Amino acid sequence: MVILHNNRELDQWLAAAPGPIHFVPTMGGLHRGHQQLIRAACGAGVRVLVSVFVNPTQFGPGEDFTTYPRHPDGDAQQADAAGADAIWFPAVDHVYGDANLDCSHASSRLRIKASLIRTLCGPWRPGHFEGVLMVMERLLERVQPALVVMGEKDWQQLTVLRRCLPAFYEKRCRLLPVPVVREEDGLPYGSRNSRLSPAQRRQAALLPQALRDAEAAVHGGERSATVLEQLVRTRLNSAGLAVDYAQLVNPLTLQPCPRLDGVALLGVAVHVGPARLLDHRFLLSRQPIIAIDGPAGTGKSTVTRLLAARLGLLHLDTGAMYRAVAWRMLESREPIRSGEALQKLLETMELRLTWGDRGQQVICINGVDVSDAIRLPRVTATVPRVAALPEVRQVLTRQQRVFGQQGGLVSEGRDMGTAVFPHAELKVYLTATVAERARRRAADMTQRGQALPPLATLEAQIAERDHLDRTRTEAPLRPAEDGVVVATDGVGIEQVVDELEELFYQHVSHGFWSMHHRSGRCLHGPVT
Incomplete structure (x- = not known):
């Protein structure tokens, strides 16, 4: 694996061989979760580049920018073991040059959707997502990858990038999300986990447990967001964790869900000792x-x-259901119009749908399989009126x-x-x-x-x-x-x-x- 320290070395490596680049942007402190991203990026005929850059624009006042884990030698070993072709360690000026790092400028230029940062981490970390957009835009401009691989642990960040970063919504490159990788006790792997003492680590393990408790409540019939959110807060507070939020939101819009109706995401952020940790769980009241x-x-x-x-x-x-009714009306020789005859036909017709061994839909009328008959031209011509x-x-x-x-x-x-x-x-x-x-x-x-x-x-x-x-x-x-x-x-x-x-x-x-x-x-x- 090649280790790159500046833009000149990066540009030389990019130009050394043709073919697509698959890119894994990280802030270092690499662990098994990052290795899973790298493995997902690997493939025949592609080169995998990992970047390690602790981005100052996504840290607010009082956050842990200066103490964020930095282990370049360990990061290189982890990336190499996972199959990366190169790892890039840019400095701040390599990414931003002499640019103004004011995130309000990035927000104006990239037009971040305000609705996406009104929930979850948005109110707690002002300027954070603007900083993420700022650094990702610059990294992608430099690398020009065909594929970017990122984890699903920070679902809000993924959603913001998908909908606000031109490289993704204009499809200049593809974003591949990779499922969360968890430790044995269920806590998501994270760079900040290494900063926890053994006692704090045991506390942190209660975060995924609280989310599992909420899922169990949903299986028991609970649908109220207030009840589910309060259940999680109570579990975490009783364990001595400081909760920033526990919030049920629509996974696509990130807007609050008063009730669980279909699919929703329950996101949580807590403070454990020196670390702020995120986790989430998808909850279903029915299948999608x-x-x-x-x-x-x-x-x-x-x-x-x-x-x-x-x-x-x-x-x-x-459409097959409408075709089936059209077929039945043609067979009965009833006129194609509203009225008593139509009402009687509908009341006496049993329409049954089943699925065959290959997943194909089979449609029967009054016990007769009409799956092929409803595709005849005379039925096709009648369907619009029916x-x-x-x-x-x-x-x-x-x-x-x-x-x-x-x-x-x-x-x-x-x-x-x-x-x-x-x-x-x-x-x-x-x-x-x-x-x-x-x-x-x-x-x-x-x-x-x-x-x-x-x-x-x-x-x-x-x-x-x-x-x-x-x-x-x-x-x-x-x-x-x-x-x-x-x-x-x-x-x-x-x-x-x-x-x-x-x-x-x-x-x-x-x-x-x-x-x-x-x-x-x-x-x-x-x-x-």
Whole structure:
């Protein structure tokens, strides 16, 4: 491993060989948690650079900048053992030059979102996150990495960087978060842990225990943020720990959650002797829900199926439910309109969803498997008129909400994020041009062996479907206000799924989800 001491040596090392750089920025005091970051950064054909820089701009008055652990020889040994190719020890002037280190300047230039620092550590460490943004911007400008690897322990810092650092939200490089690495007693590995006496170390171990107690309370039915926060404070105060905060927040927005409804993060900061320690726990009142909406032909079904498989969630194809009703109406030869006949048909129809061995959705009407029949062209042509009927939407929306009570779904349709699951953790609106969607429809029909009309006819049919979906009185097609719009023109399916998976892990940490997700439930029930 190469040891670099200044910018000239760094620049020479960067220029010595082509290929992507994977970067692990640290403040030193390297431990097993840092080694996990370095190992995650390693890969074929890449070089891994570790930086060790105790950044003065993120320490406030009275904080431990001068006493922060500094062990350069030990850091080099730890990085080398984990597989780093180089470790860089810049001085302050190597990073900042003669620049003014006033963090208010960084805040103005980088436009940090004030809402992200009103909770958790923000009020307790004024200027801290501005200093983090300032140093990260300069490090990335110098290194120009393809990938930056950071730990999930400071979730607020990760969220601020994702949403406020141009290199990340403009996708000039990718941020890879790595799950928290914990010691045997559950305390996250941290550089400041080395400053604790044996007695203080035993006290600190009560921090993760208090969070586990809060999780147990949630399993027992507790949902009040006030009760959960007070439970943690009481446990820690009784152990002699000085608590800065115990706060339940939305993991993406970092705004307070009065009640646990879905997924939330319970963050805690305490003082133990000379050290200030952080920890958090994700809490669930139900499994997460991902709602994927968009017009016909944007790849919703394929994307949803693949994303659900990756995350261990169930794929709920609500479009198939509308197709099933359309198929039933065609079979009954009832007119496609509201009225008594439609109401009777809905009351006597049992719609059942199950999942096959490969995770595929199987849909049955009154005991008959119609999974293939609902894909016939005559059903496709009828669906827009059926989906626009208020009685049909009301009945199916009610059934879909029943399916979603326990969560654990990736649900696709045209009103998932706006009407059916407005509290979904992630709401996505896939879109593409009419021409692109017509080409996809033609390819799908060819694969199914169906007669192919002229491309112009398909485009006209898709445009008409869009108009009907967007102008219907009941739950018209539109993006959710707090959703994410993803254009799929010219983008491969796997790339879209990658992007949605990354968005999911901004709501629920990868480390938490890999430990807690559940799959394999079978949802079924009468449509009424």
